[in-house]
Amino acid sequence: MSSRKLWRVRAGTAVLALLAGVGAFSVPGPALADSSPDTSQTVTYHGYRIDVPADWQVVDLTENPRACLRFDRPAVYVGQPAEQNDCPARVVGRTAGIVVQPITARSAGQSTAATARTSRGKATAPAAASSNGTIQVAVEDAGVLVTAAHTPATESLVRDVLGSAELTAGAEHTELPRAGGRSDAAPLAAAGPQPGSYLGKGFDACTAPSQAAMNAWQSSSPYSAVGVYISGSFRGCAQPNLTASWVTNQTGNGWRLIPIDVGRQAPCTSYSLRMSSDPATAKSQGVTAAAGAVSAAAGLGIPAGSALYSDIEAYTSTASCKAAVLSYLSGWTERLHSSGYLSGFYSSAASGIRDAASEYNNGAYTRVDHIFYAWWNGAADTNTGSYVPSSYWSGHQRIHQYAGEVTESYGGYSINIDRDYLDVGSGTPPQPGCTGANLDFTAYPTVRSGSTGDLVKAAQCLLQAAGHDPGTPDGIFGPDTASAVAGFQAAKGLTADGVVGPRTWTALLSRGSTPTVQNGSTGEAVSRLQRALTAALGRTVGIDGIFGSGTAQAVRDYQSSRGLSVDGIVGPGTWGALQSGR
DSSP, X not given: OOTTSOBEEOOOHHHHHHHHTOSSOOOOOOEEOSOOOTTEEEEEETTEEEEEETTSEEEETTTOTTBOOBOSSOEEEESOOOSSOBOOXXXXXXXXXXXXXXXXXXXXXXXXXXXXXXXXXXXXXXXXXXXTTEEEEEETTTTEEEEEEOOTTTHHHHHHHHHTOEEOTTOOOOOOOOSOOOTTSOOOOOSSSSSOSEEEEEEEOSSOOOHHHHHHHHHHSSOOEEEEEXXXXXXXXXXXXXXXXXXXXXXXTTOEEEEEXXXXXXXXXXXXXXXXXXXXHHHHHHHHHHHHHHHHHXXXXXXXXXXXXXXXXXXXXXXXXXXXXXXXXXXXXXXXXXXXXXXXXXXXXXXXXXXXXXXXXXXXXXXXXXXXEEOOSSOOSOOOTTTSOTTTTTTTEEEEEEEEEXXXXXXXXXXXXXXXXXXXXXOOOOOOOOTTOOOXXXXXXXXXXXXXXXXXXXXXXXXXXXXXXXXXXOSBOOHXXXXXXXXXXXXXXXXXXXXXXXXXXXXXXXXSOOOOBOTTOBSHHHHHHHHHHHHHHTSOOOOSSBOOHHHHXXXXXXXXXXXXXXXXXXXXXXXXXXHTTO
């Protein structure tokens, strides 16, 4: 082999036998380096050399280009993957894995804003960020794009492997194209919110199919929707095809996408990545997962208004496990709503979905907008049997995974899939609530770093609903809360000092819909108005959701003091002043 394509394995005979016996993996005959303990193996490709654990599988994509890039078992893949990979439909979970591929026009499409670039003459990027359980580094002096998948538990191991990288004499420089391109290029974005309004069949696969396969299946299969795993640090398969360009092409051709996130699993399972059994912590973890999903969706051009589905695999339910899962989903849903996305939930009909249905009307949890349930009964419909009452999620809010792990072939392209039936419609995310936090006070004094108590918790909840995440609302004004406050203030054009004073309180408390309200009006908008007036005027305005004479006088006083038309009616002008913190 030439120096541009060299494998050197420092490992014992037992490891070589293991590699030789891997069924679906093709490993080239290694050249043994100097004798050393069988704790690591050195892999060199395109002049990029790393040390990986000796028990990792090594896959040469030049010899086996259609090998599935799967991360549920530790492996390193080198070479250019084929456009269509032979993956099982269901690869659950993740350990760790690394893909080293040449920088080409195709691989460059996989890079994101989080992709790090090494310095000239270097093979490592120690400060490379992790996004959705993935670290990506462009080693331009070797002409390779390195994608490393991990879980929280394996991140340090993966970083150690990346930190071992060196350049060899065979390295040749290839630059990763910078973001941008032609100014007249069409924007890369989905044709609209996904999956949008659709009634019919779909499928999901572990890895996004190639463009050729999607074209062939569009022409001759019964499917018009496809599930894609866009985010989450527990995804089992790599996604070499899933780019903004791929999303644009599929939706432009009429495909509907089902965007799926695979993150923490139920605490009562044996999965290596589980949510906390403490409901408050689980909710915070759901918020974090949703933030990652929103970032991934935006990067792929999947817009607000789309439904993003949290994949929580089957579990044996207990009361505490159910509470954790539903708390996680509450955080997931509230965070998605704050960014304008709908929330979806995928699980087994007999576990997660049944648990969600059992608490459908429980205000302690924030209900998901869509359910995506696995019930492999072979029926292409959205009947939920005894698992979910027919009146729940009945407004075009269901996807039924009715068969699993079947291989189908259309137009010469075979894919192992799960079969789905969709009855979904576009919807508007409801305004996020602040369940469990008191928002009604007789005064809203200034709170800042070091403050504690219910006022701080109220501010944290309102910040979270506004899309500026302070962490779990705990009533403690720490650095994360200060950062969230500053972000909110900057977005509103206020002085970004991280202190919640009268103007910031006014903007936070008034945030939401802006219907015209006046004497005689009632409801949630009136309560928001009364809270905001209390903060803005520095005096108590009764908060009862009823627009009476006291509220009318407070409105007139506010309008007069802000140079607005004084009519006692709260329309766009008055709402605008309140929401800008005036």
